[in-house]
Structures are given as C-alpha cells and as structure tokens.
Amino acid sequence: MTSTKNPSVLSAIAIDDEPIALEVIKNLASEVACIQLVACFTRTKEALVYLQQEGADLIFLDIKMPGLSGIDFLKSLSKPPMVIFTTAYSEHAVQSFELDAIDYLLKPFSFPRFLKACNKAFEHHQLRQQQPAAMLNPSNVIFIKSGYELIKVALEDLLYAESVGNYVQFVSTAGLVRSRLTMVEAEALLSAPAFVRVHRSFLVSSARISKLDKRNVWLGDQPVPVGSMYRSMLEQSILTNPITSHLLK
Structure with missing residues (x-):
C-alpha cells in the first residue's frame, strides 16, 4: 500500500x-x-x-x-x-x-x-x-464551540486552558468559555511556543508566565500546578522563549 x-x-x-x-x-x-x-x-x-x-x-x-x-x-x-x-x-x-x-x-x-x-x-x-491559518490571522483570535455557539476569544487575553471532566475551560481576562473538547484538541488550538502544556490538565499562555517554583507556574497572582513529566519541557520552553527566559536566570 x-x-x-x-x-x-x-x-x-x-x-x-x-x-x-x-x-x-x-x-x-x-x-x-x-x-x-x-x-x-x-x-x-x-x-x-x-x-x-x-x-x-x-x-x-x-x-x-x-x-x-x-x-x-x-x-x-x-x-x-x-x-x-x-x-x-x-x-x-x-x-x-x-x-x-x-x-x-x-x-x-x-x-x-x-x-x-x-x-x-x-x-x-x-x-x-x-x-496555521488561525496563527496568521491578523486579529489573532480563535473561535471556541460552546454549546450551540461559536465564541471568539483573543489569544492575547487567554490565560490558560483547564481540563474539567469531559470539558475544557478556556480562562481569559474577559471571562470563561467552556467547550466539550479534550486536552489534545485544546492543544491543537493553542500551539507552542505561545501556549505550553504544564500539566495533564493545564495549558498556559507563555506570555503570562511571571514565575516558576517547585510546584507551580504563576500567571501573575494565579498559580497553576506543574506536572512532574512536564517540568523539564516547561523549563526548556521558558529558557528558549525570549519573553520568559529571564525567569530561570
């Protein structure tokens, strides 16, 4: 074949x-x-x-x-x-x-x-x-299906995505959008290096990372847990991203 x-x-x-x-x-x-x-x-x-x-x-x-x-x-x-x-x-x-x-x-x-x-x-x-087409969109937005609606979310406003049961919650400065997606599908929407997987249940915005400690990555005052299998990849992502590289120095 x-x-x-x-x-x-x-x-x-x-x-x-x-x-x-x-x-x-x-x-x-x-x-x-x-x-x-x-x-x-x-x-x-x-x-x-x-x-x-x-x-x-x-x-x-x-x-x-x-x-x-x-x-x-x-x-x-x-x-x-x-x-x-x-x-x-x-x-x-x-x-x-x-x-x-x-x-x-x-x-x-x-x-x-x-x-x-x-x-x-x-x-x-x-x-x-x-x-790829979404990343080339000059408005830099994604549309998330929530129930019977398609909701526009600006990527620059998005803080993190969290898996909750059979849904993924997209949390932004404008509010929360809940969609019946898997984390694999959410990760396809939010590509690296702009967004990085830090836990089995969490994807975070690289631009929003303010601190990394032993247990959490911080998005301003908001802690998000870091899974052990994702920590080394997260550290590498932070080091190679010019926006966040200073956090591990």
Missing part, C-alpha cells in the same frame, strides 16, 4: 505482534471513509523505519508486544503521529491518555467503537490543519 496525500483522509499504520489482530484492523479500516491503512507491522523496529521514511497521520498501536512495548515505542518518537491504542489490557488506559493518545480500544472492539475512535482522530487532525 502507498501513503495518501488526500487532505480528507488520514494515512494510518497498524502495529501489533498478532497477525490476526492486524487483519481485524485492516478489515475495519477499509469500512471507514476518513482512514487509509497504508501499512501493517508485527515489529516496532520495522514500523520505526517506515515512519522515518514515509510518515503517517495515525498509528493503531498494541501495547503488550515482545521487546519494546507500545507505550515505550511511542515515547521513543520525537514527533509522534496521533495514536489509537489497541489492546486487550485495561490497566494502561490512564498512562496512554497522559501521552495524549486519541483513544484506547479494548480488544475485541466493535466497528461502531472503532469508527468513533477514527472520527475523533479525524476531528483532531482537522483542528491541527486549521491552526
């Missing part, structure tokens, strides 16, 4: 050490209009070579594999594609979402459940595609 460049279709690969599982994904993907499964692999080493040479928009990734686990494989990628985990084990669900997985499918999964995960990936991809 060859990779697609059709903007309305995601190029995907599947990685699973069980050929039967790969055949299931292949058959299900053939029924989904927004997915083109371009390659299947039983070994992560071969998949890595393919990604380095061809790339992909999405990976269907098993977790329990001989040698390198799916989670460790994902961590090894410097710029990972979107990922949908496909596994028979539920205990890794929390960790997978900490790694910003699009979804977590427990085997055996039905076609409706598979389709839902694919649609989530496609919607996230569309948000990513829209972001």
